[in-house]
Amino acid sequence: MTTTETPTIAEPPTERTRLKRYHWLGKYDRETIDAIIDASIVCQVGYVINSEPYVTPTNHWRIDDYVYWHGSSASRMLKEQQRGIPVCFTVTHVDGIVFSRAAFNHNVQFRSVMAFGKAELCDEEVKRKALEVFVDRLAPGLWDYARKPTEQEWKATKVIRMKLDEVSAKVNDGLPDEEPEDLATNLWAGSVPLRLAQLEPVPDPKLRPGIEMPAFVKNYLYTK
Amino acid sequence: MTTTETPTIAEPPTERTRLKRYHWLGKYDRETIDAIIDASIVCQVGYVINSEPYVTPTNHWRIDDYVYWHGSSASRMLKEQQRGIPVCFTVTHVDGIVFSRAAFNHNVQFRSVMAFGKAELCDEEVKRKALEVFVDRLAPGLWDYARKPTEQEWKATKVIRMKLDEVSAKVNDGLPDEEPEDLATNLWAGSVPLRLAQLEPVPDPKLRPGIEMPAFVKNYLYTK
Numbered sequence: 001m002t003t004t005e006t007p008t009i010a011e012p013p014t015e016r017t018r019l020k021r022y023h024w025l026g027k028y029d030r031e032t033i034d035a036i037i038d039a040s041i042v043c044q045v046g047y048v049i050n051s052e053p054y055v056t057p058t059n060h061w062r063i064d065d066y067v068y069w070h071g072s073s074a075s076r077m078l079k080e081q082q083r084g085i086p087v088c089f090t091v092t093h094v095d096g097i098v099f100s101r102a103a104f105n106h107n108v109q110f111r112s113v114m115a116f117g118k119a120e121l122c123d124e125e126v127k128r129k130a131l132e133v134f135v136d137r138l139a140p141g142l143w144d145y146a147r148k149p150t151e152q153e154w155k156a157t158k159v160i161r162m163k164l165d166e167v168s169a170k171v172n173d174g175l176p177d178e179e180p181e182d183l184a185t186n187l188w189a190g191s192v193p194l195r196l197a198q199l200e201p202v203p204d205p206k207l208r209p210g211i212e213m214p215a216f217v218k219n220y221l222y223t224k
Numbered sequence: 225m226t227t228t229e230t231p232t233i234a235e236p237p238t239e240r241t242r243l244k245r246y247h248w249l250g251k252y253d254r255e256t257i258d259a260i261i262d263a264s265i266v267c268q269v270g271y272v273i274n275s276e277p278y279v280t281p282t283n284h285w286r287i288d289d290y291v292y293w294h295g296s297s298a299s300r301m302l303k304e305q306q307r308g309i310p311v312c313f314t315v316t317h318v319d320g321i322v323f324s325r326a327a328f329n330h331n332v333q334f335r336s337v338m339a340f341g342k343a344e345l346c347d348e349e350v351k352r353k354a355l356e357v358f359v360d361r362l363a364p365g366l367w368d369y370a371r372k373p374t375e376q377e378w379k380a381t382k383v384i385r386m387k388l389d390e391v392s393a394k395v396n397d398g399l400p401d402e403e404p405e406d407l408a409t410n411l412w413a414g415s416v417p418l419r420l421a422q423l424e425p426v427p428d429p430k431l432r433p434g435i436e437m438p439a440f441v442k443n444y445l446y447t448k
Contacts, residue, residue: 041332042318046270046279055270055279057316057336076244092281094266094420099441103359103370104377108265112281135327146327147406153328175428182371188435189428192444196318197421204399204413211412217323220416 016116017168027169036113036169037062037091039223041138045069046088047119049080060091061134066161067115068122068130078158081119089115089162096194098175101187105176109191115167122159130159139216198222240340241392251393260337260393261286261315263447265362269293270312271343273304284315285358290385291339292346292354302382305343313339313386320418322399325411329400333415339391346383354383363440422446 010028012018019026027033037043043060046053056077058069067089071078081087096109122130135143149157175191201217234252236242243250251257261267267284270277280301282293291313295302305311320333346354359367373381399415425441 040318041321042316042334044268044270044279044281044314044316046268046277046312048272048275048277051272051275052310052340053270053272053277053312055268055312055314055338057268057314057334059332074244086276088270088277088279090268090279090281092266092268094264097265097362097444097446099363099366099425101371102373102377103355103367104373104381106359106362106366106370108283110266110281114279116276131327135330138321138330139323142323142330143327145411146330147325147409147411149326149328153326157328175430178430183430184432185371186432186435187369187371188438188441189431190426190437190441191428192425192441192446193423194446195421195423197419199417199419201323201416202414204415206399206402206407207413208408208410211410213414214412217412217414217416220321222321222416222418 012168014166017114017166019168019170025170025172027171032171033113033164033167033169034062036093036111037067040091040093043067043069044090044092046090047077047081047085059134060089061137063130063133065164067164068134068159068161070131070134070157070159073156073158075158078160081160082121082158084118084120087117087119087162089117094194095173096191098191099189100176101178101182101185101189105178107172107176109172111169111171113167113169115162115164117162117165119160119162122161126161127157127159128154130161131157139220141214141216145214145216196222236392238390241338241390243392243394249394249396251395256395257337257388257391257393258286260317260335261291264315264317267291267293268314268316270314271301271305271309283358284313285361287354287357289388291388292358292383292385294355294358294381294383297380297382299382302384305384306345306382308342308344311341311343311386313341318418319397320415322415323413324400325402325406325409325413329402331396331400333396335393335395337391337393339386339388341386341389343384343386346385351381351383352378354385355381363444365438365440369438369440420446
């Protein structure tokens with residue numbers, strides 16, 4: 001399968017992050033990488049326990065050169081990760097389905113990021129600041145609006161972070177470069193774009209009467 | 225954080241697949257699991273090379289008790305996996321953003337599947353049948369319509385599968401069970417549902433004039 005060639009903007013930071021297959025889809029500039037990370041709220045974190053692979057979907061957010069995720073202080077995943085084990089952080093967006101002339105060329109359009117690094121348990125100060133950023137990243141103004149955590153809630157939460165050193169992105173936004181003999185056929189080809197759409201907000205059925213929907217919910221945009 | 229309790233339908237197949245955190249979100253019945261797997265076209269596969277974790281997003285499809293993914297015969301990932309190494313297969317859907325009264329309770333609604341198993345390289349017969357199913361799963365009728373693979377294209381493609389034995393799902397479709405003192409405040413709570421929407425098909429700019437869009441594209445539904 002071949003795909004329309006686009007220029008590679010920067011060099012991969014390490015051999016492991018250099019795209020081997022469809023290398024022309026590789027992007028190594030932080031602007032592209034950060035945009036892909038920030039456009040999603042759920043990542044997949046890979047790690048190893050007793051030589052076995054684990055992949056856990058979890059909420060993530062980014063502050064400058066670090067990606068963060070959080071969980072219960074009792075979480076099995078976080079207990080392992082706080083030892084500083086290697087992790088593989090990935091984010092994936094599915095942007096469309098590609099219909100090609102040749103069965104061999106069918107594909108999806110996507111944007112993904114893969115980062116390798118070591119998990120790092122955040123200390124209390126970094127944790128509290130990072131969780132405030134996480135809540136405000138859901139919707140700006142949400143932290144000030146919401147009831148702040150109790151000391152017990154703070155204790156129940158751990159935050160892990162990973163530095164974005166060894167990171168690459170892969171962007172497939174085109175159509176396959178089909179063979180001249182396929183282009184000459186009477187077969188249709190093209191794509192069906194996919195987008196994550198948001199519906200109208202749904203109030204909690206337990207909402208007390210007369211409580212107005214805050215502006216940050218009314219104006220909420222998942223895709224900024 | 226607590227979430228409205230829903231009955232667990234079946235028992236987890238192994239201790240590793242038993243949900244420890246928020247165990248009431250765990251589902252172990254194959255109907256729920258299969259629906260989550262089939263509703264997506266992109267999974268994340270975790271595996272270990274030299275004790276380091278790797279997570280690769282890739283297209284997947286399911287036939288009965290197996291999930292399949294494919295790639296280039298030269299792919300580094302598939303070369304490792306065809307040795308029968310342990311893999312962790314995951315699928316995640318983000319269904320909504322939860323706004324709660326307490327900062328500590330903010331969350332997302334999601335459906336996810338996590339399966340542990342060993343990768344298995346498909347033989348030529350299983351591979352050819354599986355790729356036909358993959359293409360028809362993109363859109364029914366597409367295999368018959370498209371130009372069939374050449375022997376060279378068949379050789380360039382490998383298919384890996386994994387049996388769905390050790391598998392669990394996690395479904396969070398509700399709102400957090402907030403504390404009585406939070407419910408009594410004048411703070412708003414609710415959710416913003418998210419859905420993967422499809423746009424109008426975009427024909428390949430290289431399409432020859434007069435080629436009609438086939439019915440399977442016109443009637444295409446990403447979410448069946």
